[in-house]
Amino acid sequence: MEYKRLGKTDLKVSIIGLGCEGFMNKSDDEVKVLVDKAHQEGINFIDFFSSNPQGRSAFGNAIINHRQDWIIQGHLCTTWKNGQYERTRKMDEVKSGFQDLLERLHTDYIDVGMIHYIDAQKDFDEVFGGEVIAFAKELKEKGIIRTIGISSHNPLIALQAAQTGLIDVIMFSINPCYDMLPPSENVDDLWDDKNYQKPLFQIDPARQELYQYCEKENISLTVMKAFGGGDLLDEKLSPFGVKMTPLQCLHYCLTRPGVASVMAGSHSVKELNEAIDYCYASYEQKDFAEVLSRVPKHSFIGNCVYCGHCAPCVKGISVADVNKFANLCNAQQEIPETVREHYAALEHHASDCIACGKCLSNCPFEVNIIQKMKDAVWLFGY
Template sequence: MEYRELGSTGIKVSEIAFGAEFLVERPYDDTEELIKACEKAGINFVDCWMSEPDVRSHLGKAIKPNRENWVIQGHIGATWQNNQYVRTREMDKVIPAFEDFMERFQIDTLDFGMIHYVDQIEDYNEIMEGPFIEYVRKLKEEGTIAHIGLSTHNPDIGLLAAKNPEIELLMFSINPAYDMFGSMPDIEEYRKDDAYDGEMFGLNPVRAEIYELCEKNGTALTVMKGFAGGNLLADETSPFGVALTPIQCIHYCLEQKGVDSIFVGVKTVDELEESLKYCNATEAEKDYAEILKNAPKHSFEGQCTYCGHCAPCTSEIDIAMVTKLFDLAKNHDEVPASIQEHYNNLKFNATDCIACGDCEPRCPFSVHIVDVMLDAQDLFGF
C-alpha cells in the first residue's frame, strides 16, 4: 500500500481508503471482518457519512482496538429521523446527530469533520453565513474535530471549497464519466438515462481547475464515486459503451492533480480484494487511456485531460495549463479577464511554441498539441 499526505495537514493516508456505506443494516461481524481486512492490507482511512445508528456503533467498535492507526472522516449534517437518513442544516437536529456520531464511534476527536453533501450554491452560502459554520468552527476550536472538510458532487461548489482556506479537505465525486460534466447541482442528473446523450469529450476544464487549485492551495482532495456507482464496471451501463476495471478507475482518480486518496465502497472482503489488486498491478493493467481513447461512445480521442504526460516541453511551456485555459476561454464571446490574466502571467505560453512536435507522441489521447498552441495564440494574442 502506498501513502499520500492529505493536502497541508501533515496526515498520511492510504491511497485506497474504505467507504463504509454498504455496511448499513448489516450485522457487526460483517463490519469487523472488513475492518480487519482493511488493516491487514494497510488501509488506514475511513469515511462514514451514514446516520443509521448501528453502522456508526459497529464501525466504532471495530476500529477501537487500533484507533490510533485510523484517520476518520465523519459528517456533520447527516441525521437519523423517523428511522431514516435526512440531510439537514437545522441545528436542533445537526448537533445531537453529530454528538451521537462521536459517542457511537467512541472518540473524543474526529480527524475530519465533514460539512455534509453540499450541492447547491444557496445551501453553501447559507452554511457559510449562518449558525452551521459557527458550530463547525466551535468544534474545531474546542478540539472536537481536528480539520474541517466538505463533500460535494457539484463542480461549482468544489471550486468555492478549493478557494476557501477554512476548508482543509474536499471530498468530490471523480471518475472518467462524471469528469465530462460541468456544473451539476443534483447528483441524480448523472444517473438519468439521457445524461450522456449529448456531445461530451474529455475532462471538463472546470473540474481540472478544482484539482489544480487543491494541489496549489494545499487542500486535501479525496474521491468518492470512483466507479460511478458501479456503472463503469460493465459494458451495458458504462457511458463509454465499454467497461473499465476497478484498477483502471482507481488509477484514473489517483492520477488527477491534487488527489490524495480514493474511497472504495465495498460489501465484502472479496470486493475489497478486487480494489486492492491495484497495489500490485502492472502499468498495462492500470492503463485506462487506450480504452477511453477508443471507446465507442464519448471517446477521449483528441481531447486533452490535462494529465501532463506531454511534458517536458522543449520551450518549457506548461502545455496542460495553456490547453486548460484555452478550453475554459474558447466558448466565450470574449476571453474572460480572469482567464486572460492567468494566461498572461504564465512564464511561457503558446507564443513560445516552436512546433517541434516532441510532445505529441507522449500524449495518451493523441491530441494535436501544436495545433492547440496555434489556436491559443490566436485566441489570447501575443
C-alpha cells in the same frame, strides 16, 4: 500502500480509503473482518457519512482497540429519522447527530469534520453564512475535529468552498463520465442516461478548474463514486458503452490534480481486494487510456488526461507532469510559486524535448505533445 498528505494538515492518508456503505446491514463480526483486512493492507482512511446507528456502532466496535490507527472523515449534518438517513441543517439535529457519531465510534475526536452534501447555491450561502460553519469552526478550535471539509457533487459549489480558505478537504464525485458533464445543483443529473445521449467532448472546464485550484492551494480531494455506482464496470450500464475495470477507474481518479485518496465502498472482502490490488498492479493493468480512446459517443481527443501513455520519452521527460503543471498555470493565468518549484524539481524539462515524435504515436488522444512542450518552455523559460 502509498500515502499522501491531506491538505495543509500533517495527516498522511492511504491513497485507497474505505467508504462506509459496505458496513450497512452487516453484523459486527462481518464489519470487523472488512476493517481488519483493510488495516492489514495499510488502509488508514475512512469516510463515514452515514448516520445509520448500526453501521456506526459496528465500525466503532471494530476499531475500539486501535482508533489511533485510523484517520476518520466524519460528516456533520446527517441524522437518523424513521429508520433512514437524512441530511439536515437544523442545529439541534446537527449537534446531536455529530455527538452520536462520536459516541458510537468510541472516540472524542474526528480527524476531518465534513459538512455534508452541499450542491445548491442557496444551501452553500446558508451553510457558510450561518450556524453550521460556526459550529464546525468551534469544534476545530476545541480540537474535537482536526480540520474542516465539505462533500459536494457540484464543481462550482466545491470551488466556492475551496476559495473561502476555511477548508482542507473536499469529497467530490470523480470518474471519466462525470468529468464530462456540466455543473448541476441536482446530483441525479450525474447518472441520468439522457445527459449522455448527445456527444460530450473533453473534461468540463468547471471540473478542471476545481481540480487545478485544489492542487495549487493544497486542498485535498477525496473521491466518491469512482466506479459510478458500479455502472462503469458494466458495458451495458456504462454511459460510455464500454467496460472499465476497478483498477482503471481508480487510476483515473488518482491521476487527477489534487486527489489524495479514493474512498472505495467495498461490500465484501472480494471487493476490498479488488481495490487493494491497485497497489500491486502493473501500469498495463491500470492503464485507462486505451479504453477511453474507444468510447463511441464521447471524446477526450486533443486533451491530455495525464494517463502517461506517451512514455517512455527518449529524453526522460515526464510529459504528463509537464502538461499538468502547465495546465495549472494556464487555469490560474499565472505561475504559482508552488507549481514553479514542482516543475523545477522534475529531472527533465520541456526544453529537453527534441521533437522526435515518438510520444505522438503513443498518445491515444492525439494530443499535440511537441507543441505542448514548446508552450511549457515559453511558460516556464526552460
